[in-house]
Amino acid sequence: MSHIYVFACQHRIPRDWRPPFSPEEINGHKVRLIQLPCSAKLSTVHMLRPFEQGIDGILVMACSEDTCRSLEGSRRARMRVREANSVLEEVGLGDCRVMLKQRNGSEPAMYRDALEELVAQTQALGASPTRGNNVT
Amino acid sequence: MKSGSNLEKVLSAGHTAVTAELGPPMGCNAETVRKKMELLRGTADAFNVTDCQTAVVRMSSISTSIFLAQAGMEPVMQMTCRDRNRIAIQSDILGAAAHGIKNCLCIAGDHQSFGAKGKLKGHPGSKNVYDVDSIQLVGILRGLRDDARQQGGDPLDASVPLFIGAAWTPLGDPIEIRTIRLAKKVNAGADFIQTQAVYDIKRFSEAMQKARDRGLHERVAILAGIIVPKSGGMLAYMNKSVPGVVVPQELIDRMKAASDQRAEGIKIAVELIQQVLQIEGVRGVHIQAIEWEEAVREVVGGAGLLPRPTV
Amino acid sequence: MIIAERKPVAEILNMIEGASTVLVAGCATCVADCMAGGEREVGILASAMRIALVREGKAVEIIEVTVERQCEREFIERIRELVEKVDVVISTACGIGVQAMAERYRNKPIYPGVNTTFLGLREEEGLWTERCAACGDCTLHLTGGICPVARCSKSLLNGPCGGSREGKCEVSEEIACGWQLIIDRLIELGQLDRLEANIPPKNWATSRDGGPRKVIKKELRDEKRKQS
Numbered sequence: 001m002s003h004i005y006v007f008a009c010q011h012r013i014p015r016d017w018r019p020p021f022s023p024e025e026i027n028g029h030k031v032r033l034i035q036l037p038c039s040a041k042l043s044t045v046h047m048l049r050p051f052e053q054g055i056d057g058i059l060v061m062a063c064s065e066d067t068c069r070s071l072e073g074s075r076r077a078r079m080r081v082r083e084a085n086s087v088l089e090e091v092g093l094g095d096c097r098v099m100l101k102q103r104n105g106s107e108p109a110m111y112r113d114a115l116e117e118l119v120a121q122t123q124a125l126g127a128s129p130t131r132g133n134n135v136t
Numbered sequence: 137m138k139s140g141s142n143l144e145k146v147l148s149a150g151h152t153a154v155t156a157e158l159g160p161p162m163g164c165n166a167e168t169v170r171k172k173m174e175l176l177r178g179t180a181d182a183f184n185v186t187d188c189q190t191a192v193v194r195m196s197s198i199s200t201s202i203f204l205a206q207a208g209m210e211p212v213m214q215m216t217c218r219d220r221n222r223i224a225i226q227s228d229i230l231g232a233a234a235h236g237i238k239n240c241l242c243i244a245g246d247h248q249s250f251g252a253k254g255k256l257k258g259h260p261g262s263k264n265v266y267d268v269d270s271i272q273l274v275g276i277l278r279g280l281r282d283d284a285r286q287q288g289g290d291p292l293d294a295s296v297p298l299f300i301g302a303a304w305t306p307l308g309d310p311i312e313i314r315t316i317r318l319a320k321k322v323n324a325g326a327d328f329i330q331t332q333a334v335y336d337i338k339r340f341s342e343a344m345q346k347a348r349d350r351g352l353h354e355r356v357a358i359l360a361g362i363i364v365p366k367s368g369g370m371l372a373y374m375n376k377s378v379p380g381v382v383v384p385q386e387l388i389d390r391m392k393a394a395s396d397q398r399a400e401g402i403k404i405a406v407e408l409i410q411q412v413l414q415i416e417g418v419r420g421v422h423i424q425a426i427e428w429e430e431a432v433r434e435v436v437g438g439a440g441l442l443p444r445p446t447v
Numbered sequence: 448m449i450i451a452e453r454k455p456v457a458e459i460l461n462m463i464e465g466a467s468t469v470l471v472a473g474c475a476t477c478v479a480d481c482m483a484g485g486e487r488e489v490g491i492l493a494s495a496m497r498i499a500l501v502r503e504g505k506a507v508e509i510i511e512v513t514v515e516r517q518c519e520r521e522f523i524e525r526i527r528e529l530v531e532k533v534d535v536v537i538s539t540a541c542g543i544g545v546q547a548m549a550e551r552y553r554n555k556p557i558y559p560g561v562n563t564t565f566l567g568l569r570e571e572e573g574l575w576t577e578r579c580a581a582c583g584d585c586t587l588h589l590t591g592g593i594c595p596v597a598r599c600s601k602s603l604l605n606g607p608c609g610g611s612r613e614g615k616c617e618v619s620e621e622i623a624c625g626w627q628l629i630i631d632r633l634i635e636l637g638q639l640d641r642l643e644a645n646i647p648p649k650n651w652a653t654s655r656d657g658g659p660r661k662v663i664k665k666e667l668r669d670e671k672r673k674q675s
Contacts, residue, residue: 270608312634313626319643379617
């Protein structure tokens with residue numbers, strides 16, 4: 001069972017998944033869904049901290065860059081995802097544990113497909129080497 | 137006479153001057169130097185000895201120049217600003233002069249990163265100096281000669297007999313500065329100029345016109361640079377990659393079409409010499425046959441410049 | 448501004464070998480602007496270190512703090528409590544900040560978390576370039592406000608070498624020829640004639656070559672008060 005964090009722009013979250021009814025499991029994967037007002041709110045360190053606790057991957061759901069309501073938000077998220085992946089690679093976790101999807105829809109199917117893609121990617125790297133970490 | 141060097145005498149006597157290049161070996165074998173010397177003996181009035189060109193460590197310019205001087209062949213010792221500060225430069229010049237070296241060419245030198253650009257490793261991590269630039273270096277040499285004074289102001293026991301040279305890249309970028317640069321070198325005290333390789337006669341003539349407009353050709357002896365081409369590929373490469381070298385397409389095509397490219401290269405070099413010598417203000421030629429010293433005699437002879445005058 | 452670049456995590460981990468508590472201390476001034484060692488980067492570095500240490504099975508506590516300016520005693524004094532409780536401090540300030548910390552906290556090992564690279568500016572998003580070599584004798588008025596010491600690879604003072612080509616330096620296609628920039632600007636200003644004058648050898652004694660430098664403003668030195 002993979003453990004995935006999902007950071008999503010509020011405009012990309014399916015209607016029935018909004019807090020407080022967010023799913024804790026999708027397609028058999030343990031998921032924590034965090035709603036953001038805009039993907040621009042996502043900082044690089046937000047994407048690194050969960051890996052200290054041993055998660056397997058992060059999915060970032062943003063708007064397509066030309067429709068981001070904060071204009072620059074989704075573009076900035078793309079840069080930060082790249083930065084997070086490069087830091088993760090530097091510490092031996094591979095360069096593809098954070099996946100960004102820039103879409104205009106908000107259907108659950110979109111999430112399921114992206115999650116499967118991300119899980120396949122992270123499983124190819126092996127389980128997260130920090131899994132089970134209790135050091136805080 | 138400023139230095140009494142053969143090159144200076146040849147120019148003073150009004151002859152067309154010829155200089156040729158000798159690259160020191162990557163090692164300490166004096167025999168290699170002597171072989172090159174014998175290939176070149178009698179082909180020119182003085183021989184440029186390069187100073188770790190392309191920032192590759194070679195036998196030093198000063199010691200190689202001493203070999204030449206001892207064998208009765210006059211060196212033009214090249215001195216870059218890359219590897220020495222003004223203390224080392226002046227100290228080396230004094231030593232060279234004591235060994236009878238009278239000509240010195242002042243150049244900035246290829247950046248140390250060059251050494252790693254070809255097949256060699258070079259020393260791209262070395263520290264460069266550039267305490268002074270090539271124009272300031274010309275001025276320092278003039279001070280050693282005319283004022284018998286070091287750059288810092290301390291006196292010397294005697295003035296240093298030097299014939300001072302500088303380089304000129306007439307077609308280099310930014311083109312707007314090239315005549316100014318030449319003028320600064322002349323004002324600093326350059327006695328002779330050796331130019332970057334000339335292939336585009338028309339554009340070189342235009343650059344010479346600009347130099348003449350300032351009267352520079354009367355204050356300095358300009359020797360046009362001639363690099364003997366080995367192949368069409370080499371010409372195309374230089375045109376594309378060597379700053380300040382412009383090779384007309386028809387010359388590249390002509391070279392590529394030739395059945396014997398080396399023979400054609402010598403023929404082209406001879407024609408270029410004849411053409412540049414027609415330009416007002418060109419007082420001679422500086423010939424480089426890179427790792428092909430055998431070609432020099434044929435080129436100079438072909439241009440009707442042999443034997444060299446005895447002055 | 449002073450530009451720096453974060454050191455590789457592996458190099459930093461090597462420095463802290465054997466420590467069980469580490470303070471990662473950032474600086475919110477220059478190195479924050481160039482995204483090398485401000486609060487944001489302290490967070491990233493600390494997190495990266497924790498992940499790497501967990502992988503190695505090491506329990507090291509990493510504490511984070513960022514001060515306004517590490518080159519000022521008043522600011523670094525404020526984190527005394529944190530500094531004193533850890534084994535080692537990784538400072539992500541420039542070399543000045545690291546040394547200011549080392550002077551202030553004499554019994555604490557203070558190690559650099561960044562490589563201080565140059566004095567420059569942000570040219571574009573994610574791109575910083577050098578502008579000043581701090582040579583101690585500014586002559587920007589002669590060269591169109593563009594510095595040949597810092598921006599010519601050979602620091603030539605009398606114009607470009609023969610290696611300039613289509614605006615690029617002979618060292619690399621990635622480097623603009625500083626002299627091309629100077630000449631373009633002087634042509635725009637109608638001041639190209641300023642380059643006609645021969646510039647004599649520079650006095651580098653005001654640069655690093657004169658040894659470590661100091662600036663003294665006599666009026667502001669109070670002889671009666673002992674300086675600490």
